[in-house]
Amino acid sequence: ETGVTQSPTHLIKTRGQQVTLRCSSQSGHNTVSWYQQALGQGPQFIFQYYREEENGRGNFPPRFSGLQFPNYSSELNVNALELDDSALYLCASSPGGFNSGNTIYFGEGSWLTVV
Amino acid sequence: GENVEQHPSTLSVQEGDSAVIKCTYSDSASNYFPWYKQELGKRPQLIIDIRSNVGEKKDQRIAVTLNKTAKHFSLHITETQPEDSAVYFCAATPNQAGTALIFGKGTTLSVSS
Numbered sequence: 001e002t003g004v005t006q007s008p009t010h011l012i013k014t015r016g017q018q019v020t021l022r023c024s025s026q027s028g029h030n031t032v033s034w035y036q037q038a039l040g041q042g043p044q045f046i047f048q049y050y051r052e053e054e055n056g057r058g059n060f061p062p063r064f065s066g067l068q069f070p071n072y073s074s075e076l077n078v079n080a081l082e083l084d085d086s087a088l089y090l091c092a093s094s095p096g097g098f099n100s101g102n103t104i105y106f107g108e109g110s111w112l113t114v115v
Numbered sequence: 116g117e118n119v120e121q122h123p124s125t126l127s128v129q130e131g132d133s134a135v136i137k138c139t140y141s142d143s144a145s146n147y148f149p150w151y152k153q154e155l156g157k158r159p160q161l162i163i164d165i166r167s168n169v170g171e172k173k174d175q176r177i178a179v180t181l182n183k184t185a186k187h188f189s190l191h192i193t194e195t196q197p198e199d200s201a202v203y204f205c206a207a208t209p210n211q212a213g214t215a216l217i218f219g220k221g222t223t224l225s226v227s228s
């Protein structure tokens with residue numbers, strides 16, 4: 001049990017639609033990151049939030065956006081869905097900054113299928 | 116930016132044998148190196164991690180070594196068991212503001228009894 005919960009666990013969307021995925025972290029976990037894991041691949045870093053501000057981004061287009069809230073929850077929003085967006089989306093959190101070497105905990109993930 | 120290479124991509128061993136997975140990283144400022152085990156359809160689970168001020172860490176049958184000079188780190192599993200079969204990922208955190216884990220491509224470990 002990592003204390004990181006994600007919802008929904010599975011969902012199916014149509015190409016062009018928008019999706020919001022949610023994550024709830026442990027109290028005190030100020031840093032949250034989102035990852036995309038395509039089938040058979042390693043997780044790819046999307047972006048990171050620290051104290052409600054984005055402070056790092058991987059190689060993903062602007063249609064991937066996020067929010068972090070004061071209650072340690074966060075959202076990943078993806079607009080104009082494409083078939084290649086089908087993947088497992090993972091949320092990860094840490095009690096400190098991700099550069100501090102604190103242990104990073106993953107949620108169970110949200111499986112997104114775009115048809 | 117940081118790049119993490121992981122080898123081998125697949126590894127098959129007999130139960131009781133040892134397994135070794137190796138990773139190299141490019142950013143000498145990286146300071147945190149976790150290893151994750153991922154079973155089919157599940158989230159990555161942290162199995163062991165090492166920080167840049169430590170050369171080796173052991174937890175029962177699992178050990179990780181870090182060579183900062185050569186910029187590589189390795190996962191060692193001894194006395195493998197069928198339940199060790201999974202995909203293993205190494206990762207590194209580059210020491211830059213606002214950057215999170217960079218993962219290797221994974222190693223599929225199969226332990227046959």
